[in-house]
Amino acid sequence: MATALAPAARNERLAWAAVLALALAGWHGVPRGTFHFDDFHHVVRDEATHALPALLERLPDGLRPLTRLTYFADAALFGEQAAAFLRTNLVLFLACAFLTGLAVRRRFGPTAGLLTTALVVAQPACAEAVAYVSGRSSLLMATLLAGALLAVEHRRLALAGVLAALAVAAKETALCFPLLLLAWETGRPKDQALPRATWLRVVALALALTAALFAFHRYRELARVSPLVRPFGETVLGNLQALPQTLSLLVRPWALSIDHGVVATPSGEVLGAVALAVAVTAAFALRRKAPLVSLAVGWALAALLPTSSVLPKADLVAEKVLLLAWLGPAAALGAFLGPRLRLAGAVALGLVLGASSAAAAFRVEDFADDVQLWTRAVRVNPAHARAWRNLGTALIGAHRPCDGIVALDRAIALSPDRAPDLAPYDVYREECTPRP
Numbered sequence: 403m404a405t406a407l408a409p410a411a412r413n414e415r416l417a418w419a420a421v422l423a424l425a426l427a428g429w430h431g432v433p434r435g436t437f438h439f440d441d442f443h444h445v446v447r448d449e450a451t452h453a454l455p456a457l458l459e460r461l462p463d464g465l466r467p468l469t470r471l472t473y474f475a476d477a478a479l480f481g482e483q484a485a486a487f488l489r490t491n492l493v494l495f496l497a498c499a500f501l502t503g504l505a506v507r508r509r510f511g512p513t514a515g516l517l518t519t520a521l522v523v524a525q526p527a528c529a530e531a532v533a534y535v536s537g538r539s540s541l542l543m544a545t546l547l548a549g550a551l552l553a554v555e556h557r558r559l560a561l562a563g564v565l566a567a568l569a570v571a572a573k574e575t576a577l578c579f580p581l582l583l584l585a586w587e588t589g590r591p592k593d594q595a596l597p598r599a600t601w602l603r604v605v606a607l608a609l610a611l612t613a614a615l616f617a618f619h620r621y622r623e624l625a626r627v628s629p630l631v632r633p634f635g636e637t638v639l640g641n642l643q644a645l646p647q648t649l650s651l652l653v654r655p656w657a658l659s660i661d662h663g664v665v666a667t668p669s670g671e672v673l674g675a676v677a678l679a680v681a682v683t684a685a686f687a688l689r690r691k692a693p694l695v696s697l698a699v700g701w702a703l704a705a706l707l708p709t710s711s712v713l714p715k716a717d718l719v720a721e722k723v724l725l726l727a728w729l730g731p732a733a734a735l736g737a738f739l740g741p742r743l744r745l746a747g748a749v750a751l752g753l754v755l756g757a758s759s760a761a762a763a764f765r766v767e768d769f770a771d772d773v774q775l776w777t778r779a780v781r782v783n784p785a786h787a788r789a790w791r792n793l794g795t796a797l798i799g800a801h802r803p804c805d806g807i808v809a810l811d812r813a814i815a816l817s818p819d820r821a822p823d824l825a826p827y828d829v830y831r832e833e834c835t836p837r838p
Contacts (some may be wrong), residue, residue, distance in 0.1 A: 518736030585700030589693020663786030699729020
């Protein structure tokens with residue numbers, strides 16, 4: 403028996419090695435990136451990244467303490483260069499993908515697990531969470547929740563609870579874990595389903611973690627201020643519009659951008675509400691006949707619920723949230739294809755994964771410097787003034803003042819009311835104006 407099983411085990415190990423090679427082909431450029439705008443405020447210039455006393459002062463009443471600890475550890479162990487932080491991001495991403503694949507393998511079989519992992523590592527929409535230092539909180543949260551899911555599959559429920567709690571310490575939106583687990587359990591045979599007592603513990607843990615967050619002053623302040631930022635109805639309708647647009651980026655790699663510039667409109671809000679209603683209805687109606695569809699839809703919606711419902715946000719569409727949202731659909735697709743894949747289908751899927759991995763590699767290159775990042779943004783949305791403004795300042799910072807002034811002039815043309823904000827750059831305009 404052992405001799406008969408050996409070739410299969412060896413082939414599976416080779417297949418996992420091939421998936422790792424696919425991952426490295428798409429994401430090897432991550433450590434070549436640099437710090438970008440938010441990184442300077444949250445990481446580079448934050449004393450809690452560099453000084454232990456500042457860190458210890460921050461932790462008792464700060465946001466996302468586990469994420470903050472990882473920044474401090476990176477700086478202390480590997481130095482304060484962007485490459486050190488980005489290498490950690492890359493390791494976390496690989497861990498997230500492989501933990502998800504192992505959970506799927508445990509439930510749906512080896513082929514499904516392999517395909518799921520390949521689908522995760524070939525998704526270019528994950529780039530903002532991986533190749534951007536400030537994407538760490540979303541990335542760390544997703545990795546810990548993937549570990550919690552694997553622990554649930556092995557019925558190590560205490561470990562799953564610890565990992566879920568750590569995920570909340572990485573990013574508070576991990577409180578959606580009970581909903582993710584509910585989507586994951588869709589279609590599970592009754593004799594294998596989680597008992598009711600376990601569900602009660604899961605809900606109790608989520609409530610306890612929510613209460614624990616409000617023990618921190620910063621979270622209480624956010625809860626107090628958030629309704630004042632934007633009216634409640636306006637926030638909900640805007641987020642409804644953004645939800646389908648955000649999810650569509652999973653299949654539109656050419657539309658990926660650091661800044662989408664989406665503005666809420668009545669028609670968009672109505673379409674978003676209709677799309678959400680259709681998705682929820684379909685997920686519920688198909689939970690028995692097509693449970694994998696319910697898993698994919700339910701997981702994606704649950705992952706985006708914390709940031710796409712009642713909380714106001716500066717940008718309606720953001721890509722960092724897509725890593726966690728993609729894990730469920732990838733698992734469902736892997737589980738569906740696993741038992742059905744034949745030679746022709748495997749070849750076609752390999753070509754798709756290869757092309758998607760190449761798209762991921764190109765997307766990672768956008769994060770190599772600010773000029774590339776914002777050049778991509780204005781290419782995707784040439785009517786967005788903020789993207790042109792940021793491209794202009796990036797070009798000036800890269801010692802290309804004349805190109806920068808051209809970009810800033812475009813920003814002023816699109817948003818004349820912001821022209822006074824750009825007055826400090828007029829000194830470069832004088833340098834670039836041809837003299838008679």
